[in-house]
Amino acid sequence: MSRHLTMNDIARLADVSVATVSRVLSNSPNVRDDTRARVLAVVKEHQYEPSYVARSLSTSKTRTVGVVIDDIANPFFMELAKGAEQVVRQQGYTMLLTCSNWDRDVEHDLVRALVRNRVEGVLIAAIDPEADSIRLLRSSGVPFVLMNCWSSDNTVSSVSGDSYAGGELAGNCLLRADVQQYICLFGVPHQSSDERARGFLDAVAAGHPSAPLETYYDVETFDQGYEIVSRLAAVHRIDRVRTGIFASNDFVAMGVVDSLVDHGISVPEQVSVVGFDDIEFAARYRVPLTTVAQPKTTMGELAAGALLDRLEQPNRDGRRLVLKPRLVVRDTCRPSTERSAQLRAPINTTETHEHT
Amino acid sequence: MSRHLTMNDIARLADVSVATVSRVLSNSPNVRDDTRARVLAVVKEHQYEPSYVARSLSTSKTRTVGVVIDDIANPFFMELAKGAEQVVRQQGYTMLLTCSNWDRDVEHDLVRALVRNRVEGVLIAAIDPEADSIRLLRSSGVPFVLMNCWSSDNTVSSVSGDSYAGGELAGNCLLRADVQQYICLFGVPHQSSDERARGFLDAVAAGHPSAPLETYYDVETFDQGYEIVSRLAAVHRIDRVRTGIFASNDFVAMGVVDSLVDHGISVPEQVSVVGFDDIEFAARYRVPLTTVAQPKTTMGELAAGALLDRLEQPNRDGRRLVLKPRLVVRDTCRPSTERSAQLRAPINTTETHEHT
DNA sequence: CAATCGCATGTAAACGGTTACATTCGCAGT
DNA sequence: ACTGCGAATGTAACCGTTTACATGCGATTG
Structure with missing residues (x-):
């Protein structure tokens, strides 16, 4: 194909200098109206588009x-x-x-x-x-x-x-759902997922000190969530006692829920699940997700x-x-009323915090 | 902050000319090994990164x-x-x-x-x-x-x-589900959605000539799908006779299904729905979507x-x-076996076609 | 030992804009 | 007509690379 036109071409065609063309194109004043019109006509006629790469080099911007x-x-x-x-x-x-x-x-x-x-x-x-x-x-x-x-x-x-607060929110939510054991699906090592984990663990340690608790790391995907829960379900580790599952993000939570329903385990009656992020689809999932929302x-x-x-x-x-994160209660984890009354953890906050 | 280093700076520091630096960085041969090493040392020490904008200007690439x-x-x-x-x-x-x-x-x-x-x-x-x-x-x-x-x-x-074939696929799928009336939610005017519409309409005209059929245009979002179906449901336009709904894309289909379940209408028993695109989430929706898949x-x-x-x-x-598109049958529309036997439309094809 | 060759390196002209500065123009004031 | 002046326009340097070409230099060769 033909090469791109340059400002020089335009200048020649409009019978002015490049400087004038440049001025016209950058709307600088001090250009006579008829000159401006002449240049613009040529520009339009040839569909000239100035090169940003040249401009960037010249202006260092x-x-x-x-x-x-x-x-x-x-x-x-x-x-x-x-x-x-x-x-x-x-x-x-x-x-x-x-x-x-x-x-x-x-x-x-x-x-x-x-x-x-x-x-x-x-x-x-x-x-x-x-x-x-x-x-x-x-x-x-x-x-x-x-x-x-x-x-x-x-x-x-x-x-x-x-994230720490988010983890706490999730932990308290499961606490209130009155579960008897916890499964934690934490994400890959990362500041924010580590904090989530800490917050979560601290919350359940505080509210439910003796509860059995099992943790997995590096789980980030739908399939991983599905997989792990399926293995646990196969050996009846989660359908005998009321279980709470913390998922590192909503995808994982969906995988978890998918596996649960595939194994005929009812959510949230037998197993409660809390996700993280509140992605748009969380509300529309086959069973709408209870999850910790971040103002993305x-x-x-x-x-x-x-x-x-x-x-x-x-x-x-x-x-x-x-x-601050915010807990969004939908159908995968609902506070059971009795226990909720005892624990009076704050459950819903939004606000901007600024440190340093 | 400080400005970016230039090749000139590097050249000066390594006591060579810019040309040599350029040669080193573009791995051209004909550079003595010790010179190359010296230049590279300086480059690394100062974390020099060459400017692509200058390079682009120079090479016009x-x-x-x-x-x-x-x-x-x-x-x-x-x-x-x-x-x-x-x-x-x-x-x-x-x-x-x-x-x-x-x-x-x-x-x-x-x-x-x-x-x-x-x-x-x-x-x-x-x-x-x-x-x-x-x-x-x-x-x-x-x-x-x-x-x-x-x-x-x-x-x-x-x-x-x-898209025409895709429309047909959707039409035939609804046909086989043995519905008695059709609701079409077509998208904004666009080559591919127009073709889908044509294919769909041709298919039902051929297979079910006398069927009542209602069309809507410009529907593209979840909310629009939800909205339209809710209006129809409110006046009992879709819960009295078996209805087939074609949705211009999977989002719309989900909105449709959401509205249906919210109105207590069972899918696919009372109403069948076919979506389009087979986005990843279609399979994981609260009721997995029957949809026309495109090899995106x-x-x-x-x-x-x-x-x-x-x-x-x-x-x-x-x-x-x-x-070629491909029909993915999941839960929102399933062929009823009797009628399927009569119509023997092809229902599953994948293949690359090349015209011109 | 001079001529030749080939490799390593340097020099300078692009690339297509922007912009400081120089120049020209048109016109008012004397 | 001449001066002066501001507005319009032109000239040329610069931005940071690449690359054709020129140059330098050591080794080979007749």
Whole structure:
């Protein structure tokens, strides 16, 4: 195909200099009306589109921010990204969305690619906030803000949910459902899932000290949830006594529920399940999920806002935003009234907390 | 923060010229080993990352392709995009994903932005293949391939599902379920939804000529599906006779089913529902959806493949790829055996068809 | 020992914009 | 007619790479 037109071509065709064309296109004043019209006519006639790559090189501004998430198929991250997109686009930035598939090497490569593309800032749901990818970001001086995790270094900004509180919410919910044993399906090692685990364990340790409790780690997917519960069901580990299952996210919770109904175990009568995230589908699942909701879109928006602040105010110090989760009670776990009366744990809070 | 290092900085630090640095970084031969080592040492020490924007300007190659989809929250498009991402990344391209939200003006702006960013090609799920956005693509000479639609102009490549056949599949499925009236929830005007409608209507006209049939247009969302069916249920239009409902996509189908169960109407005993797309969640919905599956990931992969072919072979003529849909029978519509025996419509095909 | 060759390296011209600065133009004031 | 001045336009340097070409240099060769 033919090559792209350049500003020079337009200048020649309109019989003016490149500077004038540039001025017309950037709406600068001090261009005679007829000249402007002549240039615009040529531009329109030839459908000229100026090269942003040249412009970026010239101005050293790309008006682009990079976003790194872990899983593009996961509604949690998609909502984060959507929230972020909203606000960056509205400030005239373009968003470059990338996805690490939970692989640290990929994450590192993605960050490298973003830096090379000279994005002006990045939003990253880091797998590990001390990883090389973050070091690279620091050393290359590209402003960034962490999402869904945080750093001990208080020069770096972050936006995350209060996972410990979320874990407690889940724990208390199961407590109130009056179950006699607990199964914990925790996620891959990660700040936020570790906190969830702590919060959950602390809550049940406090409310139900002697209860039998079994934990699994690294479970993140529907299939894993299905699988583990199926194994337990096969040996009648969960259909004899009332059981509470904590799932590291809503996908896992759905897998769990799927397995339970496939084994003829009734939810929530025999087994109660609490998920995490409250993805859109949780409410529409075959049995609507009781789950801990995180304000996903808000998180994306706040993160983007924080980043944009940084871009204008490069040396403001970091702020760590922590958003309170909220328990959404649907059909997989309902408080049994007697026990609820005893425990008077707060069960529903939303609010923005700011540390540092 | 400090500015980015440039190749010049590295050259100075390593006491060589920029050309040498460039050669080292592009692995060109003809660099003495010790020089190479010296340069690499400096590069590593200062975490230098070359600017792709400068490189792109210099080489007039961005190694980037743009993708335009209609709705990023819709799993159908996400899968398309994922399929495409796979293959472009693996060829060393970066993918710029954008989303029009079904707005033609936005779509046009997005294409404009992609052209300005000098993407080397674009994959576009066009709202209307004759729209300005496509004209812009043509006139700027950027290779592109249509997804989920097609053009009468046979120089343009496209990858789409055989929507007419899909409509027929849905129609025949309802036919076999032995329903006595039909409700059609068609989508917004669009090549592929129009074809689905035609296929569906032709199928029931052929198999059940005298049946009462009611059509709605522009229904695309869960809420719309829920809403329409609720109105009908309120006036007992669907709980008296066995009814078949065609939904323009799986979201709509879920809304429909939700409304039905909320009104105590049993699915599929009283009302049968067929969706479209077979998004991942269809199988896990509160009542698993009978739906027409499209090979979404494959479509993305093929589209990307076609585009990459183009990039190497700019003036090959277009090819239109049409993929056969497949009926997935789950719980919202099941063939009643008597009638199934009479009609012997093909019910399950997968195959790639190539026209032109 | 000079001519030749090939490899390693440097020099400088692109690439397509932006923008500081220089120049020209049109016109009012004297 | 001349000066002065602001508005309109042009000129050229710069942004950070790549790459064609020039140069330098050590080893081979007649």
